[in-house]
Amino acid sequence: AGPVWIDTDMGFDDLAAILMVAASRPVAGLSLIAGNVVLPQVERNALAAAAEFGWDFPIHLGAAEPLSGRLETADYVLGSDGMPGRGRKLPLAEGNALPDATGAITRFIEGGGRDILAIGPLTNLARLAQSRPDLLTLPDLRLVWMGGSAGPGNHTAAAEFNAAVDPEAIAVLIEAGVRISMVGLDCCRQVQVTLDNVAPLRNQLSERAQLLADLLEGYVRIADDGRRPMALYDPVAAAAMVDPESVTFAHARLNAELNGTLTRGMTVIEWRARKAEPNALIATTADAPRIRALMQAALIHAAEG
Numbered sequence: 001a002g003p004v005w006i007d008t009d010m011g012f013d014d015l016a017a018i019l020m021v022a023a024s025r026p027v028a029g030l031s032l033i034a035g036n037v038v039l040p041q042v043e044r045n046a047l048a049a050a051a052e053f054g055w056d057f058p059i060h061l062g063a064a065e066p067l068s069g070r071l072e073t074a075d076y077v078l079g080s081d082g083m084p085g086r087g088r089k090l091p092l093a094e095g096n097a098l099p100d101a102t103g104a105i106t107r108f109i110e111g112g113g114r115d116i117l118a119i120g121p122l123t124n125l126a127r128l129a130q131s132r133p134d135l136l137t138l139p140d141l142r143l144v145w146m147g148g149s150a151g152p153g154n155h156t157a158a159a160e161f162n163a164a165v166d167p168e169a170i171a172v173l174i175e176a177g178v179r180i181s182m183v184g185l186d187c188c189r190q191v192q193v194t195l196d197n198v199a200p201l202r203n204q205l206s207e208r209a210q211l212l213a214d215l216l217e218g219y220v221r222i223a224d225d226g227r228r229p230m231a232l233y234d235p236v237a238a239a240a241m242v243d244p245e246s247v248t249f250a251h252a253r254l255n256a257e258l259n260g261t262l263t264r265g266m267t268v269i270e271w272r273a274r275k276a277e278p279n280a281l282i283a284t285t286a287d288a289p290r291i292r293a294l295m296q297a298a299l300i301h302a303a304e305g
């Protein structure tokens with residue numbers, strides 16, 4: 001299988017998703033987008049992860065703000081650095097990311113790349129659709145996005161976080177005719193992790209395994225300090241990309257609510273093809289044990305590497 005481009009706002013679940021892709025496919029590069037945390041912190045997290053895990057692919061800076069309005073972050077969930085730790089933290093790294101995310105994704109697609117995993121707000125990809133409408137609409141292009149929901153939201157009652165940050169970006173992509181494979185909140189919530197799932201990493205002796213165990217434990221403890229299971233988000237979209245049997249999709253019409261006072265950022269799914277022509281693939285079911293196993297194997301692989 002070919003290389004994968006990953007567009008990310010680099011919280012902990014993004015890191016797990018990237019490691020899952022890297023375990024089985026070449027990663028062509030990362031483009032960074034503000035979301036979980038502000039762009040300079042997204043950049044620090046990406047460079048720190050690159051140094052820790054020996055990533056040799058390019059990392060490009062994307063948009064610091066959504067297409068319209070002010071950035072809202074998720075630091076109330078993932079903490080001020082996006083990495084909810086229990087002790088060890090990713091060591092800080094020197095340097096800067098490369099510029100021009102949209103130019104980099106353009107070159108990836110022009111060079112034959114067809115698989116894009118988006119695990120943050122869709123601003124960078126919307127900008128690409130605006131500058132080069134011919135690229136993301138190529139018939140064999142696959143854009144798998146963790147975002148939106150076919151049920152309730154998390155950032156607001158109606159809207160999932162990545163959708164809520166930049167609803168206009170979703171609308172731009174839909175308007176441009178880009179077929180999104182949406183892995184929404186309702187699907188991701190079928191895949192949950194508990195403190196038990198930290199044990200296989202904890203049992204590995206290396207310092208890097210302990211770092212990943214601390215990060216995963218911090219993530220699990222977001223849900224009532226680990227007393228409730230925590231859903232995996234970006235890793236479910238990563239699984240859909242690298243292990244298509246782990247997530248099932250159905251054709252439907254995807255719309256983004258831009259105006260509602262209570263519902264801005266809601267993804268409204270019309271399942272009835274007789275009412276509206278399907279324009280997207282919407283994830284409906286996820287194989288939880290399979291995806292948890294995939295993530296654990298990828299984290300252990302990264303700890304050994």
Ligand code: BDR
Binds near residue numbers: 011120233
């Ligand atoms: C999404 O929002 C972010 O906090 C996570 O990284 C994930 O991409 C879940 O709503």
Ligand code: CA
Binds near residue numbers: 009010011014119234
């Ligand atoms: Ca994310």
